Amino acid sequence: MSVTIVTGASRGIGKAIAKRLATSTLLLVGTNKDKLSQVVDEIKAAGGTAEFFAGDVRDAEFARAVVARAMQLGKLTNVILSAGISKGGGADKFPDATLRDLFDVNFFGSVNFAKAALASPELQNIMFLAGTAGTRGYSSMTGYCASKHALVGYARALAQEVSKRNIRVVPVCPGPTDTDMTAGIVKMLVGKGMSEKDAKAKIASGDNLETLLSPDDVADTIARIIDEDLLVINGEPVPVKPRPTVSADALQRLKDYNAMIAASDARLRAAARTGHDEGCECVACGQAG
Ligand SMILES: NC(=O)c1ccc[n+]([C@@H]2O[C@H](COP(=O)([O-])OP(=O)(O)OC[C@H]3O[C@@H](n4cnc5c(N)ncnc54)[C@H](OP(=O)(O)O)[C@@H]3O)[C@@H](O)[C@H]2O)c1
Numbered sequence: 001m002s003v004t005i006v007t008g009a010s011r012g013i014g015k016a017i018a019k020r021l022a023t024s025t026l027l028l029v030g031t032n033k034d035k036l037s038q039v040v041d042e043i044k045a046a047g048g049t050a051e052f053f054a055g056d057v058r059d060a061e062f063a064r065a066v067v068a069r070a071m072q073l074g075k076l077t078n079v080i081l082s083a084g085i086s087k088g089g090g091a092d093k094f095p096d097a098t099l100r101d102l103f104d105v106n107f108f109g110s111v112n113f114a115k116a117a118l119a120s121p122e123l124q125n126i127m128f129l130a131g132t133a134g135t136r137g138y139s140s141m142t143g144y145c146a147s148k149h150a151l152v153g154y155a156r157a158l159a160q161e162v163s164k165r166n167i168r169v170v171p172v173c174p175g176p177t178d179t180d181m182t183a184g185i186v187k188m189l190v191g192k193g194m195s196e197k198d199a200k201a202k203i204a205s206g207d208n209l210e211t212l213l214s215p216d217d218v219a220d221t222i223a224r225i226i227d228e229d230l231l232v233i234n235g236e237p238v239p240v241k242p243r244p245t246v247s248a249d250a251l252q253r254l255k256d257y258n259a260m261i262a263a264s265d266a267r268l269r270a271a272a273r274t275g276h277d278e279g280c281e282c283v284a285c286g287q288a289g
Contacts, residue, residue, distance in 0.1 A: 001025050001074030002122075005066060007057055007083035007113060010035035012179035013129060014082035016215030020223050021078070022048030027070045029053055029083065029113075057083045057109030060116070067116040076120035078226060081110035082129040086181050091142045099143040106147035111154060114169075123167050125226055128155050129218075130171035132207055135237050152237055159235025170225055170232055174218045174240035175207035182212060209242065217243050 002024045008014030010030030018026055022043050028050060030036050036052035043050040053069060055062040070076040084106045087098050114126050128134075133141060134148035152171045159169040176182050182203060189199035200212045221240045224230035232238050246254075270285045271278045 002077045003027060003070045003074040004078040004080065005029065005070050005076065005113065006080045009039055009082065012181065013177060013215045013218045015039050016219040017080050017082060017222055018050065019043060020219035022046060024078065025073050026050035027053060027066060027073065029055065029057065029066055031056060057112060058104045060112040063112035063116045067119060071120055075122035076117060077122050078125040079113055079117040080127045080222060081113055083109055084129060086144050088140045088144065090140055094143055102143040102147040107150045110151060114158065125168050125170065127170045127172050127222060130173050130237065132173050132175045134171055134173055156235040163234050168232065169235050171237045172218065172222060172240065173237045174213050175209055176203050176212050177218060178212040178214055213240060213242055
């Protein structure tokens with residue numbers, strides 16, 4: 001049984017990831033027991049298997065205990081490190097203590113789990129929620145950006161070190177996403193008279209997006225990396241794109257088209273096997289595929 005640890009799973013991006021990866025046994029981490037328990041209930045109600053471990057990611061001993069529990073439950077294959085905090089403010093007056101908090105949670109909190117998880121012989125994926133702040137700068141976000149750049153550097157070096165074990169290390173880099181983390185800025189812009197829609201569009205425009213990403217957009221990217229539907233260069237940042245909005249009609253046409261291609265492939269395989277024409281209706285060709 002494959003086991004996945006998701007930190008920051010009580011809300012936001014981590015919660016969406018946990019719900020998206022419900023085919024694996026999930027071990028969810030955060031500090032808010034009530035919210036974690038609610039996510040576990042939602043996953044179980046949908047037929048999945050999950051439990052939570054409440055604690056602070058800054059505590060390396062705690063990270064080792066979570067990993068030990070995961071290895072008791074089954075094969076620890078994935079660790080998705082989403083726990084994080086964000087604080088902004090001008091660099092000149094930015095408190096040293098806040099700068100350290102950002103590094104303690106965002107950098108050391110994730111590294112504690114990545115290091116501990118290396119004990120799992122079956123480990124396949126370590127993913128850090130670095131964000132675009134891991135690869136570019138944002139004004140008044142020096143501490144946050146620095147802590148995320150540190151994660152990207154760590155991921156790049158770790159990938160070199162563990163690639164011989166076939167472990168993928170991925171700094172996942174969504175732009176601004178619609179969670180509690182961006183809610184404060186939205187609220188501030190709404191307070192200045194902007195509509196909520198315009199406020200989200202304004203924040204997103206800095207990253208050439210029409211609006212904020214959804215936590216599900218990020219969860220989709222992570223699921224695709226795990227499923228190898230999205231190939232990545234080990235250690236290199238992976239951007240997140242918004243889910244395309246597809247109408248029910250267009251989706252049906254796509255399904256019909258895929259079914260037609262599959263049927264045509266089956267006929268070609270049958271023709272290659274029997275040596276008969278592609279349109280032949282004999283019994284051997286009828287057993288297409
Ligand atoms: N939202 C964005 O625009 C965005 C964009 C790119 C990257 N990211 C990154 O993606 C990750 C998730 O962001 P989000 O938007 O989902 O944030 P969020 O809604 O504020 O959720 C943060 C999560 O981190 C957990 N957490 C914070 N400090 C913790 C600690 N010391 N120990 C254990 N858990 C802790 C929280 O758990 P409790 O509530 O239980 O304490 C919560 O589950 C973060 O690393 C963030 O930097 C966010």
